[in-house]
Amino acid sequence: MVRLLGPQDRLLTTLEHQYPEVQVLVRGNQVTLEGPAAQVDAARRLVEELVELVRKGVDLGPGEVTTSRRILDSGGAPAEVLSQAILTARGKAIRPKTLGQKAYVDAIDENTITFGIGPAGTGKTYLAMAKAVQALQRKEVDRIILSRPAIEAGERLGFLPGTLTDKIDPYLRPLYDALNEMMDPELVPKLLAAGTVEVAPLAYMRGRTLNNAFVVLDEAQNTSPEQMKMFLTRLGFGTKMVVTGDITQVDLPTGASGLRLVTRVLGGIDDIHFATLTSEDVVRHSLVGRIVDAYTEYDAKKQARDHERREAAEFANRAERRKGMRKS
Numbered sequence: 001m002v003r004l005l006g007p008q009d010r011l012l013t014t015l016e017h018q019y020p021e022v023q024v025l026v027r028g029n030q031v032t033l034e035g036p037a038a039q040v041d042a043a044r045r046l047v048e049e050l051v052e053l054v055r056k057g058v059d060l061g062p063g064e065v066t067t068s069r070r071i072l073d074s075g076g077a078p079a080e081v082l083s084q085a086i087l088t089a090r091g092k093a094i095r096p097k098t099l100g101q102k103a104y105v106d107a108i109d110e111n112t113i114t115f116g117i118g119p120a121g122t123g124k125t126y127l128a129m130a131k132a133v134q135a136l137q138r139k140e141v142d143r144i145i146l147s148r149p150a151i152e153a154g155e156r157l158g159f160l161p162g163t164l165t166d167k168i169d170p171y172l173r174p175l176y177d178a179l180n181e182m183m184d185p186e187l188v189p190k191l192l193a194a195g196t197v198e199v200a201p202l203a204y205m206r207g208r209t210l211n212n213a214f215v216v217l218d219e220a221q222n223t224s225p226e227q228m229k230m231f232l233t234r235l236g237f238g239t240k241m242v243v244t245g246d247i248t249q250v251d252l253p254t255g256a257s258g259l260r261l262v263t264r265v266l267g268g269i270d271d272i273h274f275a276t277l278t279s280e281d282v283v284r285h286s287l288v289g290r291i292v293d294a295y296t297e298y299d300a301k302k303q304a305r306d307h308e309r310r311e312a313a314e315f316a317n318r319a320e321r322r323k324g325m326r327k328s
Helices: 007-020 039-057 062-073 099-110 125-137 162-181 187-194 227-234 258-267 287-328
Strands: 023-027 031-033 087-089 091-096 113-117 143-148 199-203 213-217 240-245 274-276
Touching: 007 023, 007 039, 007 062, 007 287, 031 039, 031 087, 039 062, 087 125, 087 162, 091 125, 099 113, 099 125, 099 274, 113 125, 113 258, 125 162, 125 213, 143 162, 162 187, 162 199, 162 258, 187 199, 227 258, 240 258
Parallel strands: 113 240, 113 274, 143 199, 143 213, 213 240
Antiparallel strands: 023 031, 087 091
16 A cells, blocks of 8 residues: 555545546555546546556556556556566666557567657667667677767767767767666676677768667667668668657758658568657656647747748749739
């Protein structure tokens, strides 16, 4: 009961927010629900799923409660979705926390190349890294290769001091951070030195054939179309690739993103899957999802305004041409 309700009954409050018309009463190990029949039935199913999650060892938080409600509303079973552990690392289990994340993880299992496309905070890179470490531990692959394009986010840092490794380290730091979370930090340097785990800029991929590896390309929205083609054609035998990115956050000077183009070029090819994550799959602070939605709405309105301006300008140009033709 303590794990179900959380410290200071925090999860009880979250549960009541899901169904405002239902009154939740807790006495000892008994939960009583009172209110309209339909709402009570929905709340009962949610409580039963949360109890099942607790029995399966899932640590509940407010996010798990709200996600379970959404999964139930869509006809799914939260206990099946949220209890699937990919990896147990350093005392905690890494598992998908939304329906979209579950579909993304399943797609990685079922396809040779998987694209994870979605906004910040949806777990694209984190889950791909977890699947890579899992594949290495199961000896399904011989090595992990992690890559990112070396592009700054909106500002130029200029020349960086130090060796080549020192210069590229800031760009690859997020990948190292994820590795250290999922593996023993003392083991990571040994795996890097042995080549079992390789973290490299995308520019180093030219001319290579990657066999028996799990390859993750992060921040793929910052690849050019040529770089994306180059990366995908490195695919060798026994290799699985995961490409992650957010097409709304392109930092390229030209804005011509290889990730945007590849969705049109490779759509419909067998063994290649495009998994789209949305603001509902954000697992960071709840504000992140609302920020993503606000920017999406703003961009849609801006595109509509730009379209209206172009149409108005075109109409004015046609009118001017007709006026000139009448004069002549």
